[in-house]
């Protein structure tokens with residue numbers, strides 16, 4: 001199905017099942033331990049061996065020699081596979097650094113060996129006996145230094161603009177020119193990367209933890225040098241990803257080589273202290289914002305420049321993207337510059353680009369509002385735009401940022417907000433902050449196969465993944481709605497490369513795209529049912545487990561017949577996202593308390609108002625947003641990968657040193673969804689929500705801390721050392 005015309009009415013609009021607050025259909029499996037995650041899969045007939053990775057202990061250079069004799073002699077060891085031994089391997093197209101193979105070291109903890117033993121403990125003990133001799137080369141590890149020689153990236157649209165920024169900025173009544181920094185961040189999802197690989201002749205089966213089944217399968221085939229069709233990849237349950245599992249990772253590659261060497265299935269999980277340097281991270285940024293406005297609050301000039309670094313061949317963190325679209329202003333420019341860094345590979349982490357970009361832009365907006373003496377909610381409303389400000393002929397498909405800000409201000413109790421540093425509650429300095437949320441709505445093709453069996457049960461098969469987001473549930477709801485059955489009549493199978501290729505989970509495109517693919521397949525199935533019954537497919541109705549046309553009505557089970565019926569299709573996208581800008585919007589409001597003596601910040605309450613098209617399931621959507629708000633709290637207050645700029649690695653590479661926000665950090669969260677649909681986004685009229693929830697959160701917290709203390713911190717995370725010197729005198 002090609003989606004190229006805005007949708008009017010369709011069966012989803014009945015909203016008997018879609019849009020209803022249905023609990024996760026996979027919830028019981030998860031809470032009873034029956035959902036099988038990658039590392040847990042087992043076939044009682046097969047005894048898996050355990051693989052333990054060895055990572056490079058230098059950041060850049062070559063392996064001169066490796067001595068694995070001690071490891072090979074250790075108790076229980078079955079095989080040791082080294083990178084020089086497997087030779088130079090082609091890397092997958094989605095990876096910047098290679099995952100395994102050859103003697104070159106591109107970053108610290110790049111995998112250079114895997115030790116296979118009878119038990120996990122034996123493999124780990126033996127891995128410690130591997131001796132490596134390196135030729136070490138100097139590298140660039142400090143973004144502030146490397147950015148001096150940063151270049152314009154070759155692809156990815158690094159520059160944009162309209163009007164004459166410099167002239168307009170010079171003549172603006174009020175101006176701001178400030179630089180903000182965001183640190184390297186780690187995905188830190190619960191489930192580490194893990195894979196089990198089993199060879200049967202030249203055919204490989206891999207159980208893994210992947211957001212994108214087809215990307216992984218393709219890249220694994222490339223790296224192993226085998227035909228993609230020979231690989232069967234499964235990832236039915238995933239304990240979080242946040243972008244860390246978008247692209248093939250070393251666990252799958254190591255498991256495949258290890259299983260081949262061991263002659264039996266091998267499981268490899270990346271140990272937590274290994275994972276943060278071995279896999280990807282969100283790159284640090286340096287961002288300069290210049291904003292010029294007239295006294296009435298209208299922005300006349302806005303410029304956003306961002307510097308980030310990555311390994312050679314890598315990509316910039318696209319932190320300026322939202323600034324191209326979020327606020328009006330005739331004169332504007334954005335630019336991204338990329339430095340070469342020899343740190344581990346930077347790549348996508350939840351809302352890549354917008355999340356760190358808004359951390360800077362939305363503090364800058366707060367600062368300009370203050371200079372103008374205009375309330376920051378009002379300032380954002382004044383600068384709303386209904387068209388792409390760089391290409392005014394391009395309207396937004398649907399945009400209700402203003403509605404989010406107004407409703408949020410009302411529900412949060414924004415009016416009556418005090419001046420910075422003046423509200424007290426005992427020892428706490430109290431403040432409130434606001435930020436806009438913005439994230440684009442991306443469209444990827446997505447396929448599905450739907451079967452109707454003789455019992456009237458509908459089974460959906462797609463290689464879509466559920467990374468904890470609720471894909472199983474919203475896909476069941478979609479099929480149930482279109483086919484007129486209840487959710488308990490739908491069985492959903494995901495995360496298997498034998499199923500049609502879906503959008504996968506990423507970029508907050510998964511919910512809208514994968515359900516649209518299921519929609520397309522269900523339409524095909526409806527046609528097959530109608531045709532079989534000789535019904536005119538135009539006026540046929542699927543309702544209450546029956547197919548109806550005129551005065552005839554047939555139970556679905558009967559219509560399916562003994563052999564059942566199948567519908568399969570892929571949704572593809574026309575040019576509606578080119579003619580119209582598709583984005584999602586929101587407003588975050590936060591109240592903080594800052595300890596007047598120590599400078600410790602505590603979040604007291606958070607509110608998010610989101611405008612993201614149709615909400616397919618308010619329970620799972622809310623879960624996405626409160627999780628994202630929690631992530632934004634970590635980003636504001638504690639999360640930072642500390643770079644050792646001499647040796648080139650992230651020092652705090654475990655969950656003790658890398659501090660994510662936890663339940664105790666978040667006393668009260670509220671989420672409101674605007675009641676809206678976007679007929680240009682898909683037949684579902686839905687858009688993404690999972691990343692929108694994060695966008696702007698950290699800046700709202702930063703702005704609340706400023707309101708509480710009068711101390712403006714422009715460098716994340718906002719730790720107490722950055723506040724304590726500027727706190728008002730404790731009376």
Ligand code: MOS
Nearest residue numbers: 243349350506507
């Ligand atoms: Mo997301 S960073 O595209 O998983």
